[in-house]
Amino acid sequence: MTTVSENDHINLLRQHDLRPTRQRIALAGLLFNAPCRHVTAETLRAEVAAQGIPMSLATIYNTLNQFSRVGLLHEINLDDNVRYFDTNTDHHHHFFDPKTNDLIDIPAGAIGLRSLPEAPDGRSVERVDVVIRLA
């Protein structure tokens, strides 16, 4: 009954001081069984609904925010003022298709960034994000 990946997810949640509730286990199952996913609160809600799991939208937002805070997800902002959450937390870049709102991962090594300019005054670079917008 309890699948192997479900136990993995329970452990994953515990490692991040998140109680393994039914809701968080279900969302971890949807998010972390595939190697790399890009979801919004609404696309994830549709998946939850499709599985017949009852869950409030507030819980989906709470959980996405908690998963991001502990580093299980990575936030991306693109056109149309909707937040995307990325299950790939390695450093990487994206193709973005504005017609379909699809995101495709590009491994960091696939883009050679030469000659980055200096960060201003006393600032340091936290991250470099490349988005290749498709036509």
Next chain:
Amino acid sequence: MTTVSENDHINLLRQHDLRPTRQRIALAGLLFNAPCRHVTAETLRAEVAAQGIPMSLATIYNTLNQFSRVGLLHEINLDDNVRYFDTNTDHHHHFFDPKTNDLIDIPAGAIGLRSLPEAPDGRSVERVDVVIRLA
């Protein structure tokens, strides 16, 4: 009374089939007199208010959208679900400071992009945006 740059802006608006209304001329003055500006609807509204020019927020949004549509502005989306409008419409990149929400331009030539991956299937690359997030 009518300044030289105001006449320039009237011509600029006419060139893009936009009637030179008082509101659009005032906004063009705020936006296009400095070489490069990054504004949101609200920062621009504050500037309009500071000059004592009466203007509804809807007009500010309408105008920013119209200016974008005709290519006088360029839209940028970052954290916090607010749209930024950039008066620099040349191809260029940005430093972004998440503490202050400041954007700093980086000329396209200052970043060397080597080995861009192929666009998927029949797609082509419309634009490459690099955001260097500061810590």
Next chain:
DNA sequence: AGGCAGTTTAGAATAATTTTAAATTATTTC
């Protein structure tokens, strides 16, 4: 089992942006 803290929830609240439809203003026509 009992108790407590953490979590979920429905619904209200907030924030950014768009829409509506009426009033105003810029251009065209006379």
Next chain:
DNA sequence: GAAATAATTTAAAATTATTCTAAACTGCCT
């Protein structure tokens, strides 16, 4: 130059994404 026309502006309502509130629930520790 005034009237007619069409585009623009506006206040207010609507929409959309997200967060907050406070009450109900549930996982965990004893």
